[in-house]
Amino acid sequence: MKKSLLALAALTAFAGAASAQSTVTLFGGIDLGIKQIKNNATRTVMQQDGIYSSRLGFRTVEDLGGGLRAAVWIEGGMNPDVGTSAGQSWQRRQTVALLGSFGEIRLGRDYVPDFWNHTVFDPFGTNGAGSSVNAFGTFNGASTLVRANNSIGYFLPGGLGGLYGQAMYGLGEGTGDKHMAFRLGFQNGPINVAFANGNTETVAGAEWKRTNVGGSFAMGALTLMAQWNQGKASGGADNGRKQTLWGLGGAYAMGATTVKASYFSSDSSGTGVATRDATQMAFGFVHALSKRTDIYGTYSRVNNDAGASYTAGGGGTALTAGRDSSAFEVGVKATF
Numbered sequence: 001m002k003k004s005l006l007a008l009a010a011l012t013a014f015a016g017a018a019s020a021q022s023t024v025t026l027f028g029g030i031d032l033g034i035k036q037i038k039n040n041a042t043r044t045v046m047q048q049d050g051i052y053s054s055r056l057g058f059r060t061v062e063d064l065g066g067g068l069r070a071a072v073w074i075e076g077g078m079n080p081d082v083g084t085s086a087g088q089s090w091q092r093r094q095t096v097a098l099l100g101s102f103g104e105i106r107l108g109r110d111y112v113p114d115f116w117n118h119t120v121f122d123p124f125g126t127n128g129a130g131s132s133v134n135a136f137g138t139f140n141g142a143s144t145l146v147r148a149n150n151s152i153g154y155f156l157p158g159g160l161g162g163l164y165g166q167a168m169y170g171l172g173e174g175t176g177d178k179h180m181a182f183r184l185g186f187q188n189g190p191i192n193v194a195f196a197n198g199n200t201e202t203v204a205g206a207e208w209k210r211t212n213v214g215g216s217f218a219m220g221a222l223t224l225m226a227q228w229n230q231g232k233a234s235g236g237a238d239n240g241r242k243q244t245l246w247g248l249g250g251a252y253a254m255g256a257t258t259v260k261a262s263y264f265s266s267d268s269s270g271t272g273v274a275t276r277d278a279t280q281m282a283f284g285f286v287h288a289l290s291k292r293t294d295i296y297g298t299y300s301r302v303n304n305d306a307g308a309s310y311t312a313g314g315g316g317t318a319l320t321a322g323r324d325s326s327a328f329e330v331g332v333k334a335t336f
Contacts, residue, residue, distance in 0.1 A: 022062035026336075030054045030080045033296070033331020035129065037316030040323065045315040046081045050128035050331040051286060051296050054078045055092055071097045093147070104155040112148050113166050113183035114198030114210045121194075121214030121227040123249040123260040123282075128313060129300040129327040130282030132227070135266035135310040136245045139233030142200040142208035144170070148179040162188035168198075177202050190218035206236025221253045225262075233270075241270030256288045260298075266310070275307030293334045301326040 031054050035047035048054050057075030064070055076090035095108035124130035138145050148170035155166045165184040172178025178201040185194030193215035200208045214227035229245045249262030261283050268276040284298035300312045302325045309319045312327035319325055 022060050024058060024060045026056075026058055028054075028056040028078075029292075029333060029335030030078070031127075031331060031333040032080055033329045035313060035315060035327055035329035037311070037313060037325070037327045039311055039316045039319040039325050041317045043316050047128075047313070047315050047329060047331070048079065048081050050298060050329050050333070051125065051294065052127060052333045052335065053092070054080050057092070067100050069099045071095075071099060073097075095153075101157060103157040104153075106151075106153040106155065108151065109147060109149050110151050110153055110168070111146065112144050112151075112170075112179060112198055113168055113181040114196040114212060115146050116183055117194055117196050117212040117214035117227055118229065120192075121216055121225045122247070123225055123251045123262050124284065124298065129298045129329050130260070130262060130280075130284055131313075132245065132247055132262065132264050132280075134300070134312060135264060135278045135280050135302060135308075136229060136231070136243065138200075139208045139231060139238035139241050139243070140202050140204070140206035140236040142202055143177050144179045144198065144200045144208075148181075149173070149176045151179070162186050164194075172201065172203070175203055192216045202236065204236060206238070207234045208232070208238075209234070222250060223252075224248075224250045238270070241268065241273050243268045243273075243276075258286045260284045260286070266308075268308075273307070275305050277305040278308045278310045279303050280310070280312070292336060293332070295330070295332050297328075297330045299326070299328045 029052060031049050031052040033047055033050045036044045055075055055077055059073045062070045073093055073095045074090050075093040077092050093110055095106050095110050097104050097106040118132055119126040122132040126133050150171040150173045151168050153166060153168045156164055163186055167182040170179035181198030183194055183196035195213045197211045209232045212229040216223055216225045226248050231243045233239055233241045245264060245266045247262055247264035251258050251260045264280045266278045280300055280302045282300035286294050286296045288294050302310050302312050304310055304322055304324055306322045309321045311319050311325040
């Protein structure tokens with residue numbers, strides 16, 4: 001349950017000035033588990049973020065009157081396994097926004113629209129051993145697989161008969177990559193489908209383009225999911241290279257327990273990457289102990305072609321190209 005920090009607001013000058021008009025919420029959580037990874041050798045590690053990205057954040061919404069609101073979101077990641085604070089730079093999300101009947105205008109560091117189909121239509125939510133991005137990456141060193149800096153975003157308002165969407169332009173200041181993207185979807189009852197396209201221009205002037213489409217269909221306790229992603233490079237060291245990732249999966253709820261499974265296939269083409277193909281199968285469960293606390297387990301196996309070295313998660317030993325990788329993890333996630 002998210003907890004109001006009105007008491008904390010009285011202790012700080014900023015929040016003290018705003019407390020009469022807005023609320024400040026502290027949120028976050030920790031996900032830690034034990035993972036055994038088999039690459040060239042077997043290694044057992046304590047691993048974070050099996051089903052949830054550990055984080056700490058603050059958000060506030062202020063009513064400006066006339067249906068207009070202002071919102072601030074500050075969120076950083078954490079490394080709870082060793083206690084260091086990766087979130088010192090609050091690198092997950094930092095945004096300020098204006099919201100109204102027109103929708104939402106958002107500024108700052110944020111998720112790119114073309115990442116959402118990866119995570120929304122992945123039964124494992126792009127976390128842990130079963131993540132769909134285990135066998136998918138960028139070309140030309142693009143930094144926008146998940147987020148973009150210096151972005152201007154627009155989100156459609158609700159009440160459009162199930163239609164939703166967003167657009168983003170990342171300015172690419174200094175040493176940052178420039179990113180332009182949009183996502184358009186439709187959700188009504190059991191059906192949810194979305195299409196997205198993003199184009200990144202790196203500092204060096206090369207490009208990486210991602211196009212994807214995904215969908216889900218809920219049938220009572222069973223939800224089926226599918227997605228297709230393609231990344232292309234032009235210019236730069238990866239010129240002409242292409243990667244296509246498609247996958248099927250689902251989740252079945254049985255009381256407090258949800259069982260999940262997915263299959264993904266990654267195919268690469270172009271100079272030097274034609275043999276970098278792989279498949280990944282993943283199975284897992286999540287059992288809710290309460291509204292905020294879960295225990296979970298996931299097993300995945302990546303089968304690599306001769307030139308591929310994708311792994312079933314971090315923390316393992318190096319993997320020789322052409323060898324397979326597998327991982328099994330169990331953990332606890334608690335949020336507030």
